[in-house]
Amino acid sequence: MLHFPATADPASPDVAALYDKATGSWQYIVSDPGTGAALIVDPVLDFDPVAAATGTGNAEALLAHVAAKGLEVGLIVDTHPHADHLSAAHWLAGRLGARMATGQRVLGVQRLWADYYADEGLTDQPGHWDRLFADEDGFALGGLKGRVVLAAGHTMASVSLQVGDALFAHDTLMMPDSGTARADFPGGSAEALWQTIRATLDLPGETRVFIGHDYGKDGREPACLATVAEHRRENIHVRDGVSRESFLRLRTERDATLPLPDRMLMALQVNLRGGRLPEPDAEGRRVLRVPLDRFDARG
Template sequence: MSSIIIKHFFHPDSSTISYLIYDLISLKAAIIDSALDYESNSGNITFDFANSQIEFIKQHKLTLTWILETHAHADHLSAAYYLKSQLGGKIAIGKYITQAQQTFKDIFALNDAEISVSGKEFDQLLSHDDTLFIGDTAIKVIETPGHTRDSVTYLIEDNAFIGDTLFMPDSGSARCDFPGGAASELYQSIKQLYELPDNTKLWMCHDYQPNGRELQFQTTVAESKQSNIHITDDVTLDSFVTVRQTRDNKLAVPRLLYPALQVNIKGGELPQASDHQPVFFKIPVHILKAEDQND
């Protein structure tokens, strides 16, 4: 019988589901994809969501061993750095975060003091088939690029925490139009997940509750292969790429894209203030020509 417990936490503002996984025997724990509370209109950052996870950990006398990111998110600010400052633990992410760091260092005109391109802001960079542990329970790392180049899945027993690789069957799959994304790679990553045993549970990082339905965040490999609206088991590569690219061309820029990336490529660390001045995010400005606006 498994000694692993999975506790979900839903962050309504970003439709993010973060997971606290812990071992009843060792009381070791891992958190996957936690979030800060950021109000873009005011610039206020608070920690209510992360504090609810911290409170649960303290109440159950757990030790936080790992703070895991499935990728550098573009829709919420990671609470990884804050969690580590409060509870300890190591922050880990896929090794291709270094490519994201280089890309967004250039986009945001960040200097060497603001961001590395080596991934040193994280405690561990992960490769395919790496294994971490919470107590005696293994966490297998599966590289699942496509949504972003650095995307990884964490497989714990028969539970796969898949980030934005897939959504619930009625929502389909994640966009691939961010730098480093590729619909063809996402197809191969999903097919890799579909090779897991049919009873493997797939835990979502987001649920946007289409048509106002109740929150759902867990399906199985079998259910997704049978009924995912973008990619059932018999969908071809060309068909999926066409569907994905057509949809991506119509999607709006995520509301928190720019602040989220500036924080998340640094493991959740906020920009540094100097001389007691306020902290600022950089927002690129795109000046459109008249002919561009008419397209």
């Protein structure tokens, strides 16, 4: 767990970041230092894609931190329907008595994937979450105020969360030496990602941008934080001076070379239900579905 204490900004939250090495994912516990009110962002449910075995190692580590610090978690947010890992939001909500939220455009992603999974029961299910965020919605974090920003591109439903000087930007920016997130999943858009990132880079330079993924690079350990000013100066895809056209060309060409995440076809049907695993049958057997021949082999 990495710790990023609140800065001198009176609206600044404490941030704890937990790395899931198997998927290169960052999970966050964001808290108000004054009251201990907390929210969890993008928790991972462990999943071995070969054995289709789930586990709660990451989620239990998050719980342990919450207990050790005496935090009161009121909200668990998935910033978007993740393709590379299963969400632990539902499991954690049950343990913590917390509410679950995500962006309201998840309903559009449910419609897309209901077709892939040939499962109409996936469509129009807002009730998998306690709250669906619209653009510019607000939320309270103890004495701090949070703001939701629609941040489409990587997926059409993505939202960023801003609390004081901290922005949880999930899969938009990566670390400056790694550029930006892919935009080629169903419902993704490189153009929308460009607009989202430009809006992010208009925030004050000292804004702390916490990202969704890092895999380390050239011997560097996995990291999760850079400021807006650092991205504007150094981000290899979107630093100041890079044009929209060259970003779109680079992003589209690079996406065409990336293999699909090995967990994608299993993860979406869970994540589009807020992280709920399939209901077991009378014998206690849970089964996922896999759509055949809807995606090209790549990579």
